[in-house]
Amino acid sequence: MDFIQQLRVFVAVVDNGSFSRAAEALRMARPGVTNAVNALENEVGARLLHRTTRRSSLTTEGERFYDRATRLLTEISDTKHLFGGSSFTPRGRLRVDIPVALSRPLIINRIPEFKQLYPEVDIILGVSDQPVDLIADGVDCVLRIGELAPTSMIARKIASITMVVCGSPGYLSANGTPETVEDLRGHQAVNYFSGRGHRPMAWALPGDTGLPQFALRSGIMINDTDAFVACALNGLGLIQVPGLVVAEHLVSGALVEVVPDMKAIRWPLSIMYPNRQHLAPQVRAFIDWVAGVVSDAAGEWLHPTG
Numbered sequence: 001m002d003f004i005q006q007l008r009v010f011v012a013v014v015d016n017g018s019f020s021r022a023a024e025a026l027r028m029a030r031p032g033v034t035n036a037v038n039a040l041e042n043e044v045g046a047r048l049l050h051r052t053t054r055r056s057s058l059t060t061e062g063e064r065f066y067d068r069a070t071r072l073l074t075e076i077s078d079t080k081h082l083f084g085g086s087s088f089t090p091r092g093r094l095r096v097d098i099p100v101a102l103s104r105p106l107i108i109n110r111i112p113e114f115k116q117l118y119p120e121v122d123i124i125l126g127v128s129d130q131p132v133d134l135i136a137d138g139v140d141c142v143l144r145i146g147e148l149a150p151t152s153m154i155a156r157k158i159a160s161i162t163m164v165v166c167g168s169p170g171y172l173s174a175n176g177t178p179e180t181v182e183d184l185r186g187h188q189a190v191n192y193f194s195g196r197g198h199r200p201m202a203w204a205l206p207g208d209t210g211l212p213q214f215a216l217r218s219g220i221m222i223n224d225t226d227a228f229v230a231c232a233l234n235g236l237g238l239i240q241v242p243g244l245v246v247a248e249h250l251v252s253g254a255l256v257e258v259v260p261d262m263k264a265i266r267w268p269l270s271i272m273y274p275n276r277q278h279l280a281p282q283v284r285a286f287i288d289w290v291a292g293v294v295s296d297a298a299g300e301w302l303h304p305t306g
Helices: 003-016 019-026 030-044 060-080 100-117 169-175 225-233 243-252 260-264 281-296
Strands: 049-051 056-058 092-098 121-127 141-145 154-167 188-192 217-222 239-242 256-258 266-273 302-304
Touching (some): 003 019, 003 049, 003 056, 019 030, 056 060, 092 100, 092 281, 100 121, 100 281, 141 281, 154 243, 154 260, 154 281, 188 225, 217 225, 225 239, 225 243, 239 243, 266 281, 281 302
Parallel strands (some): 092 121, 092 141, 188 217
Antiparallel strands (some): 049 056, 141 266, 154 239, 154 266, 154 302
16 A cells, blocks of 8 residues: 555544544455554654544644645645546545434435435435534534534534424414514423433524523423424424424414514524545535535525525
């Protein structure tokens, strides 16, 4: 194995957090990945990685070497394709995590298109509303709705999503239809929570510039988007939800929009990925493809950035 390929293997181990995940991404045998990194360390005369049974991490020398290696690989790729010569087809494993709210209305029905464009990319698609540790879980990128906490990850905002407050006709008949934000305070909510703390997410208010800060009394708390909407459909309370998630129910009348002023609220839709200078081609291809999907879906509920 030549020096450049050893660099690619080393970068893959760092980016994926372990030798086994790097082997999957590169479609190599695990011993081949280990041998390549060992040979590279012998070549440069320094230990680059700390190894454990579950994951690997950079040594001090490895951090310096990783920065140089990623820059070099980027230069090689840019030089190779400077004149648009032979096309390079992304290939290998791609692990992505998306919220339940976006899976059916936005992403799943377009995946065949991505597979047609990039048939050699093997997609591992996680559909979850729970937090994901990109490095520890070996995830290449995630889509997230809402304000993001400070992170070392790269976060690229690709759209804003219109939020809506709604409830079932049965709930509104029994409890009245709120028309203003103040009217909401007397109502019961289906509240959403994420993570282990079981703390309900606060509701956003029109004109908010920071994190949401409005709370409604919980009739029930849910940590899954499908169940969240189902609770509202069954009259358990009002919900604040991305409009594209409940668009069909609003059209059918199964859910009714209330407090029109709340429709002015838009939450960001962002794609996040590790802060690495050398993104794998299949990850870059997916990021660009998702941005295109969002642009195609522009409308009442979705507003692409740029």
